[in-house]
Amino acid sequence: MTGLGALFLSAAFVDNMPLTLFLGLCTFLALSRSPEAALGLGVAMTGVLGVTVPLNHLVYTYLLAPDAWAWAGLPEIDLSYLSLIAFIGVIAASVQLLEMLLDRFLPAIHAAFGVFLPLLTVQCAILAGSLFMVERSYTLAQSAVFGLGSGAGFALAVAMLGSIRTRLAYADLPAGLRGLGIAFVLTGLMSLGFAAFAQMAAAE
C-alpha cells in the first residue's frame, strides 16, 4: 500500500508532468489565463489520465506485448510497435465516450469542463502517461495510481499558474513580456520550486 501511495506522490510532485517533464505545455500555457479555466482543465486531465492509463495497460498486456498471443499458439508475434496507434485510438475513443457520458448524466459538469475534453485527445501528457507506463512496466494497479497521480500534479500546477497570472494585474510588465513571455518565466520559477521535490526524493 505504501508503494502505491509513494507512487502517487512521486507522479504528482517529483515527476510533475508540465514542470519537470515538459509535457502538456501547450494547453498548460494556453488555458491558464484564469483560475476557473485552469481548474476545469486540471479536473478533466485527472479524469482522462486516470481512465486511459489503466485501459492502455490492458490493451498493451493482452494485445500488443511480445508474449500476448502465446495462448493462441503464436508466441513469436510482437505487436509492440503498434502501441502508438493503439494508445491514441484508445485515448480518442475514451475521451469521446467520457464526453458523451458526462453530457448524458452530469450535464452541469459537462457544461463547466466539457469544452476541454476534445482538446485532451492531442494532449502530449496523456499519451506520455501511457508511454511511460510501458517504459516502466507498471502493473494494472500501479498504472491507475500513476495516471491519477500525474493528473493531480498537472491540475495542481495549472491551477497555481492560473492564480499567479491573475495577480499579474498588479505588475507593470514591459509590453513584450506580457502574456506568453511572462507565463514562461513564471513556469520556470515554479519548476525551480518543484525541483526541490526531486531533491527530497533523492535524499531518501
Added chain:
Amino acid sequence: MARTTDPWRTLTDPLIRQNPVTLQILGICSALAVTTTLATAVTMSVALTVVLTLAAGLVSAIRRHIPDTIRLIVQIVIVASLVIVIDQVLQAYFAEISRALSVYVGLITTNCLVLGRTEAYARHHAPLPAMIDAFGNGLGYSLVLVFVGAVREFFGKGELFGATVLPLVDEGGWFTPLSLMLLAPSAFFLLGLLVWALRSVLPEQSEAPEHTPPLRTEPAE
C-alpha cells in the same frame, strides 16, 4: 492566417513573424524537453519537419474525402503512422540519440504543431502549398530548438555538438559550467526571454494585459 498564395511568403512567414513556438504556442512540450544538447535538438527538428511536411501533404491530398466528423482521428492515424516509421528509422540508425529522446519521438504524434497545421492549413489547401507551409513551420520550430539547444549546451557544458569549446575547470581550463542550464527551469527562462526579445523587435506581436486590477472603491488613506 494570412490568406496569401505567394509560396515564398508561405515559406518564410513562419520563420520569425508567425513562428509556431513563440507566437502560435504550438509544439512547446518537445521544444523544451529535448534541448539539453544540440545533437538531440537537431535530430528532433529534422524528425518533426519530415513528419509535418509529409503529414500535411497526405492530409491535403485526401482532404476532399475525409468526413468532417472523424477528421481528427484520420489525421492522428496518418501522423501516428509516420511517427512510427521515423521512430523505427531512428532506432535503427541513430540508436544513441534515439535513447536520449526516449518517449519524445513518440510524442510527435500529439505535438500540437503537427495537428495544428494540418487542421488550420492543410485541410483547406492543395498539397503543394500545404507542404510548403508545413516545411516553413518545421523550419521555424527548428530555429527555436537549435537556438535553445545551442545556448543550453554551450553554457551548461561548454560544448557544441559534443566538441569542447570552452575548456572546463575540471579539465584544467577556466570555464565553470552553469549546471542550471541543464535542468528544466532554464529552458523555460530561455524561451521566455526569447519571446521577450522577439517581441521587442516586433512590437506588433505583444499581447494586451490579461487582467486589470479591480477598481478601488474607497479612497486610499
